[in-house]
Amino acid sequence: MIKTIKKVVVKKHSENGIEIAEVLSDQLLINNESDGLDLVGTLYFQGYDRMILHKDTITPKFFDLKTGLAGEVLQKFSNYRMRLVIVGDFKSHTSESLQAFIYECNQGKIVNMVEKLSQAIERLSN
Template sequence: MSTLTKIHDVPVLMCPAEGELFGSERDALDCIGDAMYQGAQWVVVPAGRFDDTFFELRTRLAGEIIQKFVNYRMGLAVIGDISRHTEASSALRDFVRECNGGRQTWFLGDVEELRQRLSN
């Protein structure tokens, strides 16, 4: 069950580590709908909740899911260790770096990093 919390007065929907994998745009839309219903501005999804194809850029799944969050003006924080994916793909490393330079989608190690980012 996802829970709504506030980090520096920003409403954040925290998805649990256990649950169905995010493997399609429909999964993203379901999550966004839940977040909007609860009044969240950001959604935190543990990296382990994403199907491995999310981290294979050639599948376009990451782009499709992230685009849904952008379309609905909902921030997305992917939390956790994705090093096994970034070590295998320089394109993914570049993608993560580009996302982390923006204000919409972040790949972070833990919730503390999110706290720091949202305090700015």
Template sequence: MTTNTLVTLHDVRVLRLASDGPSLDGESAALDLIGDAMGQDAELVAVPVERVADEFFRLRSGVAGAVMQKFVNYRVRLAVVGDVSWHVTESTALRDFVHETNQGSQVWILADFDELEAKLRLHN
């Protein structure tokens, strides 16, 4: 298993998760990641899309809302990083959700780490 890494991007401490490991599949997994982030004084958790459960992208499941709410409540930012185009093409609601989410500064769903770095440059 590859290890998670702590990096600083534009003065933001980012816990960058390895592509393998437990799936982000609900509130319990979110709390585990938040605890890891807080333990390392990270302000943002960058989760590769490979680690995100498919249910997260099915908005009716409620997983995305529950996960995001935990991150907001604990004031730890979340970035889901990777290609979500397949999910977005399957759901207009998800496409709109991703667009709206990316307008804020707390939770982002981004194509790659370069886009994350660009977001942090603008929102810090």
């Protein structure tokens, strides 16, 4: 069996005494629920409880709420109490249900979706 190794860089941001992991890759990091769990577990055991992912490292299926993938993956973040901010342009998604989902996520602290890295760091440093 051949296992695909993904090139991943974890960039550490420190703000207000809080360490935040920004996960960078030129490949998709989350294709399914298992990928989400692996990512949460890896960073959790490295001592992080706050993570930034970029939208382009997540499969487009995640943003099609009918697939259920977003709920499955985000449940893993919630179970481990890993705060997540996804950075990207969400205005291009015209789905009313996705826009409502993003709005609802942004009302809480566990999962947020923002346009800019600076907004992600600000949210996670509180």
